[in-house]
Amino acid sequence: MTAKHIISPVLxxxxxxxxxGDNVLIDGVIYVARDAAHKxxxxxxxxxEKLPFDIKGQTVYYMGxxxxxxxxxxxxxxxxxxxxxxxxxxxLLEVGLKAMIGKGNRSQAVKDAIKKYNAVYFMSYGGAGALxxxxxxxxxxxxxxxxxAEAILRLEVKDFPAVVANDMYGHDLFDEAxxxxxxxxx
Numbered sequence: 001m002t003a004k005h006i007i008s009p010v011l012x013x014x015x016x017x018x019x020x021g022d023n024v025l026i027d028g029v030i031y032v033a034r035d036a037a038h039k040x041x042x043x044x045x046x047x048x049e050k051l052p053f054d055i056k057g058q059t060v061y062y063m064g065x066x067x068x069x070x071x072x073x074x075x076x077x078x079x080x081x082x083x084x085x086x087x088x089x090x091x092l093l094e095v096g097l098k099a100m101i102g103k104g105n106r107s108q109a110v111k112d113a114i115k116k117y118n119a120v121y122f123m124s125y126g127g128a129g130a131l132x133x134x135x136x137x138x139x140x141x142x143x144x145x146x147x148x149a150e151a152i153l154r155l156e157v158k159d160f161p162a163v164v165a166n167d168m169y170g171h172d173l174f175d176e177a178x179x180x181x182x183x184x185x186x
Contacts, residue, residue: 008059020171026160032153038088052143056096064149078129079103122162
């Protein structure tokens with residue numbers, strides 16, 4: 001199965017070409033943010049404060065890294081459960097977030113927002129944090145250092161593997177897989 005090479009930030013014309021089930025290899029910049037960082041971003045938006053990075057067009061990876069071993073850029077950096085960010089995600093999509101990377105399915109509100117704002121949700125591989133760390137070429141702390149592993153990082157990645165789980169057309173890999181299984185098992 002051939003993977004599509006894409007660059008992050010992911011351009012709108014690229015998002016239009018992505019469909020549920022597509023394998024991708026991502027090069028470029030992705031930002032790391034989890035629950036606590038998402039909460040702070042939305043609170044900053046509520047106070048009309050400038051965000052610590054320009055979220056328009058960006059990719060956010062739901063991940064908490066382990067400490068970098070000697071000679072490495074980052075420690076294991078596998079995805080965390082995306083649904084933990086669902087309460088904040090529609091707001092971030094509304095202001096321009098275009099891609100997310102995590103694991104697991106998303107709420108209907110998030111799926112609706114992905115479609116409304118022409119975004120994409122990628123799943124990466126849980127349990128493969130050490131392998132994923134090899135794709136990270138640079139890691140830089142950019143905001144909320146007091147959050148420790150939940151601080152916002154800016155990563156530069158090369159050949160970061162993921163699968164399109166929700167595309168801008170409203171398709172959902174989880175729903176399609178369940179429907180396919182039900183047809184086969186009946």
